[in-house]
Amino acid sequence: MAMTLAMAGGVSVAAQTAASASASAPTPAPVRAAADTCSYPYVCLFKNGTRIGQFQDVTSGFQDLPSRPSGPNLVVQNTRNDDVAYIRRANGITTCLPPKTSIGIVSGTLTGIRIDSRSTC
Template identity: 45%
Template sequence: MNSVMRKAANLAVVTGTVAAAAVAGAPAANAEPVQHGCAYPYVCFYVNRAAYNAGNPAAKFQVITSGFQGVTAREGYIVLNTRNDDVAYLRSNAGSLCVEPNTTTVMSPGLTINGVRISSASTC
């Protein structure tokens, strides 16, 4: 019984050491670049060009949903979709708009965005 417990303890130490080495020493595989403070796979909203240039998004969304998620209603958002294969639909006072994957869209004055729905569709 004593040798079984010793073997289990050794296995736990070896497993923990291997896991720690894998996390500490391994470079990130295929890490996506962060664009304007918005990492993959997010859809980010910026209040203006200064916030966009500074990489300071006002909101970030990641989850694919069947309905719209609320966004603080505002004119002039800049929207960055860092997702590779998913579109983002924006709910506005003018109806629904679509932002293609890996695209930045600047909203026109007078266009108020108040919701986002990320879809697994790859095109609008």
């Protein structure tokens, strides 16, 4: 389980309320990740432009986020070519992030991430 998650300057990381993974949910809008980089094949978390976490492994369940990032200015970027990433929020909503996309998280708290080998949400 390759997981890296660190606090940026002691600031809690943030989350946005986005669409759930249901079929009727809109596709996440692309967002520029940050000045910091996220290279293939990672799914990265950025807070205020600084990478605070990266994930690489395809897993059958969610990997918990020990820091429980929350607040504005959080971006999740999926650099993978053929794999979706699911982000789980404290309120139980799960959002699917298609390959090669990023989303901004403006409120809420992230509690987990899972990379799935499916190529579409």
